[in-house]
Amino acid sequence: MKAKLFAASLAAILAGGAGAAGEGAKTSLLDRPAPNPENLPNDAYGKLVRYGHELTTRTFALIGPEVQDKEKRFAGNNLACTSCHQDNATKPYAMPWTGVSATFPQYRSREDSISTVEERVNGCMERSMNGRALPLDSPEMKAFVTYIHYLSRGIPIGAQLEGAGTKPTKVPERRADLAAGEALYGKTCAACHGMNGEGQRRGKVGDAEGYIFPPLWGNDTFNNGAGMNRLLTATRFVKHNMPQGTTHLTPVLNDEEAYDVVAYVLSKPRPIKASLDKDFPARWNKPVDAAFPPYVDGASADQHRYGPYPPLMEMAKQRAQARNAAVAPQKPAAEGAK
Ligand code: HEC
Numbered sequence: 001m002k003a004k005l006f007a008a009s010l011a012a013i014l015a016g017g018a019g020a021a022g023e024g025a026k027t028s029l030l031d032r033p034a035p036n037p038e039n040l041p042n043d044a045y046g047k048l049v050r051y052g053h054e055l056t057t058r059t060f061a062l063i064g065p066e067v068q069d070k071e072k073r074f075a076g077n078n079l080a081c082t083s084c085h086q087d088n089a090t091k092p093y094a095m096p097w098t099g100v101s102a103t104f105p106q107y108r109s110r111e112d113s114i115s116t117v118e119e120r121v122n123g124c125m126e127r128s129m130n131g132r133a134l135p136l137d138s139p140e141m142k143a144f145v146t147y148i149h150y151l152s153r154g155i156p157i158g159a160q161l162e163g164a165g166t167k168p169t170k171v172p173e174r175r176a177d178l179a180a181g182e183a184l185y186g187k188t189c190a191a192c193h194g195m196n197g198e199g200q201r202r203g204k205v206g207d208a209e210g211y212i213f214p215p216l217w218g219n220d221t222f223n224n225g226a227g228m229n230r231l232l233t234a235t236r237f238v239k240h241n242m243p244q245g246t247t248h249l250t251p252v253l254n255d256e257e258a259y260d261v262v263a264y265v266l267s268k269p270r271p272i273k274a275s276l277d278k279d280f281p282a283r284w285n286k287p288v289d290a291a292f293p294p295y296v297d298g299a300s301a302d303q304h305r306y307g308p309y310p311p312l313m314e315m316a317k318q319r320a321q322a323r324n325a326a327v328a329p330q331k332p333a334a335e336g337a338k
């Protein structure tokens with residue numbers, strides 16, 4: 001019995017570590033029932049999960065720029081985490097948090113280092129929420145991390161998740177068409193998000209009640225360093241999640257339409273994040289749609305903002321290959337070779 005177990009784990013180790021630690025285990029989020037934090041007991045864990053859930057759905061009311069307690073004004077806009085991370089941050093292909101506790105710590109090119117869950121939360125605090133970082137020992141950070149942990153329960157560490165992040169789209173071989181995007185915006189987005197991208201408040205300015213329909217541009221939304229400000233990332237999100245009610249199974253826009261309408265949205269002004277030149281310090285792995293300087297490949301700012309991306313992706317692939325060759329372990333010289 002023992003010997004058998006040992007043989008099994010040895011086989012797993014030889015196969016590249018899969019097995020015992022769950023590394024590489026495939027887990028689908030597509031039909032996973034969303035857990036309900038109300039069912040947790042009223043103990044310390046249950047309470048913190050519920051606080052995390054509330055922070056996620058009512059961010060504006062608890063740590064937004066209009067809350068009474070000035071010390072708690074961590075977010076710089078009146079969005080909620082769920083303005084993007086839909087369905088309590090459990091919707092497949094809307095950057096669900098399910099499994100995040102199992103996939104972090106992970107290497108992130110934006111920092112060129114290993115990031116923890118806490119750092120990832122603060123990544124969105126400083127960019128998507130245009131605010132400041134939550135202190136690691138704050139009740140709010142602990143609540144976010146605990147809520148993420150709760151959503152991730154049962155997912156093996158190192159799992160490969162289906163339904164995580166955003167679902168890929170085919171990248172058009174052309175620059176985005178802003179005029180076509182503007183027309184589409186008027187037809188398919190403006191009814192909720194407003195002709196000027198201003199969204200629709202639940203109440204009035206200053207009441208910390210947030211939005212029914214969140215703003216897409218202007219002062220009260222994500223800043224230019226956010227993942228949603230990248231055209232390819234936002235295209236994937238919008239195609240599979242917008243207009244409201246859309247899922248990856250029922251897209252309303254096709255790949256080209258999503259690309260054009262998002263380009264129009266991202267052509268509009270939004271808050272500016274300081275020191276973006278410090279992002280992606282390794283440079284060789286800066287994403288092609290990160291539309292802020294420095295541009296490492298000699299292509300124009302306009303092309304990084306609006307495409308066409310396939311030529312930039314080809315250059316990026318070559319940079320990555322060159323870099324990988326440079327850091328690959330040296331093979332011992334063949335015998336007799338000089
Ligand atoms: C404007 C949209 C937006 C808002 C609002 C937002 N995020 Fe995000 N978030 C994203 C995008 C886009 C990604 C993934 C792309 C990337 O890595 O840049 C992401 C990724 C994440 C991840 C990692 C998910 C994974 O699969 O690795 C976490 C955790 C996260 N966000 C936490 C938060 C928290 C906490 C809040 C609220 C305080 C928040 N986000 C608000 C857009 C948003």
Ligand code: HEC
Nearest residue numbers: 082083084086188189192212213214215216238242243244
């Ligand atoms: C029926 C109303 C409705 C329509 C139409 C709609 N949205 Fe949204 N949108 C929402 C709501 C509500 C949210 C917040 C997330 C949620 O609750 O589902 C949102 C969130 C977003 C977000 C992320 C949050 C933010 O503030 O940036 C983006 C980006 C977005 N929508 C883009 C679009 C685009 C582009 C279109 C048109 C193709 C569109 N939406 C059409 C209701 C709508």
